Amino acid sequence: MRKIYLLTVMTVLSLSVWAWNSPVTIPDVGNARLHIVGQNAENYLTNLDASNSSCSTQADFTTKTNKMANAFLALQADIVSICEVEENDQVLGYICDAMNTILGQDVYTFITDGLYEFVSPDEYQPLKSGFIYRRDKVTPYGNNSSPYRSGEYNHRLRIQAFKEISTDEIFTLSMNHFKAKSGAGQGESTRIQNANNLVSALDNISYDPDILIMGDLNAYMGEEPIEILENAGYEEQLIVYDENAYTYNYYGSLGILDHVMANSTMATQITGAYAYHINTAGGYYYKYSDHDAVVVGINLGTQQGEGFEQKSPLPEARKVLINGVIYFELNGTRYDLFGRHITDY
Numbered sequence: 176m177r178k179i180y181l182l183t184v185m186t187v188l189s190l191s192v193w194a195w196n197s198p199v200t201i202p203d204v205g206n207a208r209l210h211i212v213g214q215n216a217e218n219y220l221t222n223l224d225a226s227n228s229s230c231s232t233q234a235d236f237t238t239k240t241n242k243m244a245n246a247f248l249a250l251q252a253d254i255v256s257i258c259e260v261e262e263n264d265q266v267l268g269y270i271c272d273a274m275n276t277i278l279g280q281d282v283y284t285f286i287t288d289g290l291y292e293f294v295s296p297d298e299y300q301p302l303k304s305g306f307i308y309r310r311d312k313v314t315p316y317g318n319n320s321s322p323y324r325s326g327e328y329n330h331r332l333r334i335q336a337f338k339e340i341s342t343d344e345i346f347t348l349s350m351n352h353f354k355a356k357s358g359a360g361q362g363e364s365t366r367i368q369n370a371n372n373l374v375s376a377l378d379n380i381s382y383d384p385d386i387l388i389m390g391d392l393n394a395y396m397g398e399e400p401i402e403i404l405e406n407a408g409y410e411e412q413l414i415v416y417d418e419n420a421y422t423y424n425y426y427g428s429l430g431i432l433d434h435v436m437a438n439s440t441m442a443t444q445i446t447g448a449y450a451y452h453i454n455t456a457g458g459y460y461y462k463y464s465d466h467d468a469v470v471v472g473i474n475l476g477t478q479q480g481e482g483f484e485q486k487s488p489l490p491e492a493r494k495v496l497i498n499g500v501i502y503f504e505l506n507g508t509r510y511d512l513f514g515r516h517i518t519d520y
C-alpha cells in the first residue's frame with residue numbers, strides 16, 4: 176500500500192532546517208540581475224516506498240531537502256528549474272519551505288501544474304519537471320505547457336515564461352528530462368524525438384524571442400539530440416564560459432548531461448553559465464544528487480539586436496518601478512507607458 180508522508184515531513188522540515196557554507200567554489204556568473212538554476216534532483220519523492228525513491232526514511236528526505244535548499248540559496252537562485260521530482264502539486268513546496276526558513280523571508284514559491292500520477296504496479300513513482308521562483312523578482316507569464324499532449328514526456332518536458340518584475344522583460348524557460356540511455360545506443364530514437372518535439376514547440380513561442388533550454392538531456396556534446404538543438408539555433412552556454420565544463424561523473428568520465436542552451440537573442444543577455452560541483456566534488460555530507468547544479472546569470476533587455484524588446488516610446492529613457500508600476504524617466508521627468516508626463520504617483 177502506498178504511504179503518504181506529506182504532513183509529517185512538512186512538520187519535520189519546519190523544525191529542523193539548517194544552513195551551511197559551500198564546500199566548493201560558488202560560480203561567479205557576473206553582475207546578473209537574475210540567477211537561473213537547473214537541477215536533476217535524482218528521484219526526489221515524498222513516496223518513500225517507491226522503488227525509485229532516493230530516500231528511505233523521513234530523516235533522509237529532510238536531509239536531502241535541506242541540502243538542496245542550501246545549494247540553491249548559495250547560488251542566489253531567482254528561478255530553480257528542476258527535474259526528477261515526484262508528480263504532484265506538493266513536492267516542490269518542501270524545498271520552498273526550507274529555503275524560506277533558512278533565508279528568513281517568505282519569497283520562494285513554485286508553479287502548480289496539476290500534474291499527478293499514481294505509483295505504477297511495480298511501485299515505480301512517475302517523475303516530472305517543475306519550477307521554483309522568487310515571487311519578489313519574477314512572475315510566471317502565460318501557461319505552463321509541454322511539447323507533448325500526453326504520456327510521460329508531457330510531464331518531463333515543460334515550458335514556462337517568466338516576467339522580470341523590475342523591468343517588465345520576458346523570457347521563456349524550458350526544463351527537460353530526455354529519455355535515459357538503457358544501453359549502447361538504446362533509447363536514441365526517443366531522445367531524438369524529444370529534441371525534435373521541443374524545437375517544434377519552441378518555434379511556436381510568439382510572445383517573446385528570448386529562449387533558454389535547460390535540463391538533463393541524457394546526451395553529451397556531439398550526440399544527435401544536442402546537434403538537433405544546435406542546428407535549430409541553440410548554443411551550449413556552459414561551453415561558452417568554460418571549455419572544460421562538466422555536470423556528471425560516470426565512473427571517472429566527466430561530461431555535460433545537464434545543459435544550458437540559449438538562442439541568439441537570449442545568449443546576448445547571459446552574463447555567465449557554469450556548473451556548481453556540489454555533487455561531484457562536494458563530498459558525502461553535501462551531496463544530494465548524482466548530477467551537479469548549473470547556474471546562469473542573465474540581464475534581460477541589456478543588448479540591442481534581433482528580438483530586443485523595445486517597449487518604450489522614448490529609447491533613451493530609464494525604466495523605474497514606483498509602487499509596482501513601470502514608468503520611464505528622461506532628464507528627470509517621468510512618463511507612463513504611453514509617453515504621458517506623470518506628476519502624481
